Amino acid sequence: MAQLTDxxxxxxxxxxxxxxxxxxxxxxxxxxxxxxxxLITHERxxxxxxxxxxxxxxxxxxxxxxxxxxxRLLAAVRRDHEKAVRVPGALAAEMSHADALGQQAWQEARxxxxxxxxxxxxxxxxxxxHRYVACFxxxxxxxDLLLDDFEPGLTTAELRPLFATLRDRLVPLVGAAGDRSRPxxxxxxxxxxxxxxxxxxxxxxxxxxGFDEDAWRLDPAPHPFAQSLATADVRITTxxxxxxxxxxxxxxxxxxxxxxxxxxxxTALARTPLxxxxxxxxxxxxxxxxxxxxxxxxPFCAWVLPRxxxxxxxxxxxxxxxxxxxxxxxxxxxxxxxxxxxxxYNLHIVxxxxxxxxxxxGALRVGDVPAAWNAGMSRLLGVEVPDDxxxxxxxxxxxxxxxGYFPTYxxxxxxxxxLWSRLVADLPxxxxxxxxxxxxxxxxxxxxxxxxxxxxxxxxELLRRVTGEDLRTEPFxxxxxxxxxxxxxxxx
Amino acid sequence: MAQLTDxxxxxxxxxxxxxxxxxxxxxxxxxxxxxxxxLITHERxxxxxxxxxxxxxxxxxxxxxxxxxxxRLLAAVRRDHEKAVRVPGALAAEMSHADALGQQAWQEARxxxxxxxxxxxxxxxxxxxHRYVACFxxxxxxxDLLLDDFEPGLTTAELRPLFATLRDRLVPLVGAAGDRSRPxxxxxxxxxxxxxxxxxxxxxxxxxxGFDEDAWRLDPAPHPFAQSLATADVRITTxxxxxxxxxxxxxxxxxxxxxxxxxxxxTALARTPLxxxxxxxxxxxxxxxxxxxxxxxxPFCAWVLPRxxxxxxxxxxxxxxxxxxxxxxxxxxxxxxxxxxxxxYNLHIVxxxxxxxxxxxGALRVGDVPAAWNAGMSRLLGVEVPDDxxxxxxxxxxxxxxxGYFPTYxxxxxxxxxLWSRLVADLPxxxxxxxxxxxxxxxxxxxxxxxxxxxxxxxxELLRRVTGEDLRTEPFxxxxxxxxxxxxxxxx
Numbered sequence: 001m002a003q004l005t006d007x008x009x010x011x012x013x014x015x016x017x018x019x020x021x022x023x024x025x026x027x028x029x030x031x032x033x034x035x036x037x038x039l040i041t042h043e044r045x046x047x048x049x050x051x052x053x054x055x056x057x058x059x060x061x062x063x064x065x066x067x068x069x070x071x072r073l074l075a076a077v078r079r080d081h082e083k084a085v086r087v088p089g090a091l092a093a094e095m096s097h098a099d100a101l102g103q104q105a106w107q108e109a110r111x112x113x114x115x116x117x118x119x120x121x122x123x124x125x126x127x128x129x130h131r132y133v134a135c136f137x138x139x140x141x142x143x144d145l146l147l148d149d150f151e152p153g154l155t156t157a158e159l160r161p162l163f164a165t166l167r168d169r170l171v172p173l174v175g176a177a178g179d180r181s182r183p184x185x186x187x188x189x190x191x192x193x194x195x196x197x198x199x200x201x202x203x204x205x206x207x208x209x210g211f212d213e214d215a216w217r218l219d220p221a222p223h224p225f226a227q228s229l230a231t232a233d234v235r236i237t238t239x240x241x242x243x244x245x246x247x248x249x250x251x252x253x254x255x256x257x258x259x260x261x262x263x264x265x266x267t268a269l270a271r272t273p274l275x276x277x278x279x280x281x282x283x284x285x286x287x288x289x290x291x292x293x294x295x296x297x298x299p300f301c302a303w304v305l306p307r308x309x310x311x312x313x314x315x316x317x318x319x320x321x322x323x324x325x326x327x328x329x330x331x332x333x334x335x336x337x338x339x340x341x342x343x344x345y346n347l348h349i350v351x352x353x354x355x356x357x358x359x360x361x362g363a364l365r366v367g368d369v370p371a372a373w374n375a376g377m378s379r380l381l382g383v384e385v386p387d388d389x390x391x392x393x394x395x396x397x398x399x400x401x402x403x404g405y406f407p408t409y410x411x412x413x414x415x416x417x418x419l420w421s422r423l424v425a426d427l428p429x430x431x432x433x434x435x436x437x438x439x440x441x442x443x444x445x446x447x448x449x450x451x452x453x454x455x456x457x458x459x460x461e462l463l464r465r466v467t468g469e470d471l472r473t474e475p476f477x478x479x480x481x482x483x484x485x486x487x488x489x490x491x492x
Numbered sequence: 493m494a495q496l497t498d499x500x501x502x503x504x505x506x507x508x509x510x511x512x513x514x515x516x517x518x519x520x521x522x523x524x525x526x527x528x529x530x531l532i533t534h535e536r537x538x539x540x541x542x543x544x545x546x547x548x549x550x551x552x553x554x555x556x557x558x559x560x561x562x563x564r565l566l567a568a569v570r571r572d573h574e575k576a577v578r579v580p581g582a583l584a585a586e587m588s589h590a591d592a593l594g595q596q597a598w599q600e601a602r603x604x605x606x607x608x609x610x611x612x613x614x615x616x617x618x619x620x621x622h623r624y625v626a627c628f629x630x631x632x633x634x635x636d637l638l639l640d641d642f643e644p645g646l647t648t649a650e651l652r653p654l655f656a657t658l659r660d661r662l663v664p665l666v667g668a669a670g671d672r673s674r675p676x677x678x679x680x681x682x683x684x685x686x687x688x689x690x691x692x693x694x695x696x697x698x699x700x701x702g703f704d705e706d707a708w709r710l711d712p713a714p715h716p717f718a719q720s721l722a723t724a725d726v727r728i729t730t731x732x733x734x735x736x737x738x739x740x741x742x743x744x745x746x747x748x749x750x751x752x753x754x755x756x757x758x759t760a761l762a763r764t765p766l767x768x769x770x771x772x773x774x775x776x777x778x779x780x781x782x783x784x785x786x787x788x789x790x791p792f793c794a795w796v797l798p799r800x801x802x803x804x805x806x807x808x809x810x811x812x813x814x815x816x817x818x819x820x821x822x823x824x825x826x827x828x829x830x831x832x833x834x835x836x837y838n839l840h841i842v843x844x845x846x847x848x849x850x851x852x853x854g855a856l857r858v859g860d861v862p863a864a865w866n867a868g869m870s871r872l873l874g875v876e877v878p879d880d881x882x883x884x885x886x887x888x889x890x891x892x893x894x895x896g897y898f899p900t901y902x903x904x905x906x907x908x909x910x911l912w913s914r915l916v917a918d919l920p921x922x923x924x925x926x927x928x929x930x931x932x933x934x935x936x937x938x939x940x941x942x943x944x945x946x947x948x949x950x951x952x953e954l955l956r957r958v959t960g961e962d963l964r965t966e967p968f969x970x971x972x973x974x975x976x977x978x979x980x981x982x983x984x
Contacts, residue, residue, distance in 0.1 A: 003532070232521065233517065
């Protein structure tokens with residue numbers, strides 16, 4: 001298991017390097033290197049000896065504390081082993097091949113803004129997912145098995161009403177608050193700002209927030225991401241836009257949140273399959289918490305503004321903390337998910353969830369996806385999609401065969417708000433701390449409640465341990481309503 | 493074999509990242525990742541199935557062209573497999589552990605400038621080398637088996653007279669030409685020069701010489717090295733000294749030579765054990781050829797000076813090409829191998845070779861190594877060693893258990909001169925080409941004669957194919973004498 005964990009970390013290095021450092025012509029060889037690691041990992045994980053060892057340990061585990069690291073480790077290994085052995089090698093290889101081809105077809109289709117070039121690849125992905133689902137014992141809904149790869153234990157039956165509520169509440173909220181006519185962040189970060197000045201400002205902020213230069217790196221990347229190779233080797237990235245410092249600033253805070261989760265996993269779990277974030281939803285809750293709940297809060301705006309001014313100088317103009325706070329919380333319905341604000345973002349996800357479900361259920365034909373997409377954008381966000389590139393083809397996920405992944409982005413928002421409610425009860429002076437630039441209590445709480453556990457407790461159990469609740473929409477909706485009113489985006 | 497080659501490339505990435513990008517606290521986890529890759533590689537290489545496959549292919553190979561890629565591939569795999577299976581896992585683990593401990597002991601001893609703290613680790617290394625040698629069929633000299641790991645097929649009997657000749661010829665040459673009183677490069681590169689200006693100058697030069705920014709990287713590193721992850725992913729490094737541009741300039745040319753070798757291996761050999769340089773001596777011949785034979789030549793100095801002046805400006809002063817040529821070919825006996833000039837360098841290596849031989853033969857006791865070192869430095873270079881840190885403890889190699897490695901540095905010089913004699917016969921206008929900044933014919937010759945073959949032909953055979961000769965000292969000595977006279981370092 002230590003070796004398997006090492007192989008996972010090495011795979012992370014390959015990914016990080018490919019997206020930050022690798023010369024472009026290195027891509028073909030990199031695909032080989034990555035496949036080889038995946039193949040060796042799969043061989044070792046599905047080794048029948050692993051199954052025998054797990055069986056042999058069952059009687060021992062039955063006599064141990066069910067909450068001990070070792071008993072939980074066994075459960076995690078059993079889950080990984082059993083999921084891996086269920087899928088025949090030939091199908092796994094076919095899926096992996098289709099994922100690579102699908103990405104290529106998606107890229108070509110997007111460049112041509114023509115969905116028809118992607119249709120066959122998408123149909124093949126859907127077919128392969130049905131064959132994948134058929135490898136497992138039947139679940140209530142076939143989509144459950146896709147969700148489970150990213151959010152273990154989450155069901156379609158649980159998710160559907162949550163997303164329906166979000167849709168029903170957010171559509172009128174966006175209608176009341178949204179304003180497409182204003183520029184992003186109302187122009188407060190329009191600069192122009194030199195990349196090097198932006199980088200210095202970000203590092204200066206992150207070093208107070210919790211970035212440790214002996215154990216972290218910050219690099220530019222066109223699609224920002226975070227990877228950790230160990231708790232003491234955390235690598236985050238951000239993207240620079242000369243005319244919107246907000247892009248780099250909030251990307252960096254977002255990826256910092258991911259990085260802090262990985263940096264905070266207990267060293268006792270190192271080199272075990274428990275030494276990783278428990279799900280994409282929980283992972284995203286950490287990034288959203290730092291990007292939005294902290295980073296777009298009144299006290300953070302007040303604290304950060306003088307620091308930004310040191311590096312960005314006159315180009316920040318006469319913005320004051322109140323204006324900054326209002327600007328970075330504006331609501332602007334738009335076409336592109338990754339550019340969306342905190343409020344409208346979730347409607348982009350609701351649309352993708354509805355379409356994925358309909359595709360998996362067979363209620364939507366692949367050829368009808370663009371029309372359904374465009375109708376959904378109009379219905380949910382009131383925007384008209386000019387072409388497929390800015391519509392159904394905007395994200396890589398479906399090209400790469402990732403179905404069941406999108407919902408975790410919005411789960412991140414829901415979970416972050418649930419955790420924050422609990423955190424404020426435990427740390428009633430958190431706003432004053434943030435305003436004073438003292439982030440240690442906040443980091444400490446997150447580490448104690450979430451980070452240190454890694455993958456020890458399944459997501460549902462972890463959320464219950466911390467908040468006493470299951471997934472809910474109300475804390476997030478209440479958080480949004482309160483902030484939008486406070487920021488005068490909504491009438492009070 | 494493709495997977496084994498991939499694992500080797502991934503190991504290269506781990507090394508490159510550790511020495512350029514990794515946050516310092518990532519070192520402990522990196523050691524685990526690297527061990528895991530090594531262990532998996534060893535498992536696969538020693539798999540009895542590999543031996544069975546090799547045996548099964550013998551009859552087929554006997555009927556094929558003995559110079560075909562496939563037949564040579566079998567020979568290389570057989571060599572690797574048989575060397576690996578000879579050494580029991582327990583001994584390999586013990587050596588690997590001793591190498592790590594030895595490096596640590598060496599670091600502490602060097603910091604304290606006290607050999608006695610390293611003595612036990614060195615004694616243990618020597619003992620382990622004897623046990624390692626005993627795993628193989630007896631060779632004429634036990635040191636042969638150590639040499640063979642770095643320079644396949646080279647013997648002590650062959651090396652001893654070559655190095656004796658070098659010693660006997662170089663000592664008087666250094667006596668006649670050496671001048672300890674002048675600064676390095678006679679101060680022509682003393683600057684000071686900003687790092688960014690140095691980097692731009694180097695990239696500008698390398699891009700003409702053969703660096704392709706779509707397939708190569710250049711990064712700073714405290715101990716410069718080159719690594720390739722594929723022929724289209726070559727990474728070189730250099731070291732910047734504000735007060736000596738020569739450090740970065742010649743390091744970059746040196747590592748470029750290594751990189752060009754790896755970039756030039758035939759794509760037909762990709763993902764096979766033949767897709768790597770054939771030996772350390774041949775590898776070093778390529779770096780020395782670009783650093784010294786090309787980089788310190790009259791035509792190169794004339795071509796490069798105006799380019800350097802564009803980036804380094806006034807700080808280069810009124811140096812002209814003739815003065816630059818003389819300055820970068822000065823001979824200065826000194827204490828430290830890595831700072832030594834092209835001529836004295838080889839006496840540093842002769843000393844290490846003599847001491848390694850005496851240690852392996854038992855003629856020198858470990859406790860007597862510092863005295864033997866200091867006496868050798870006095871005898872060979874006429875310098876007095878002030879302390880162990882600047883003497884016997886200066887290099888990491890013995891700490892890391894690398895015996896039989898040092899001679900390959902000087903082999904690189906000998907082979908480079910032998911290749912150059914042949915190259916000049918084939919490309920009589922090479923000097924004019926270099927003066928005109930046209931390096932394509934030179935690169936083409938090296939690729940055709942050396943690079944493309946990778947590890948297909950053993951070193952001795954490759955050298956004979958290209959030059960018709962075995963290893964010789966005379967071309968190198970003649971090259972040195974001619975240049976030192978031309979540069980007016982020696983009386984003509």
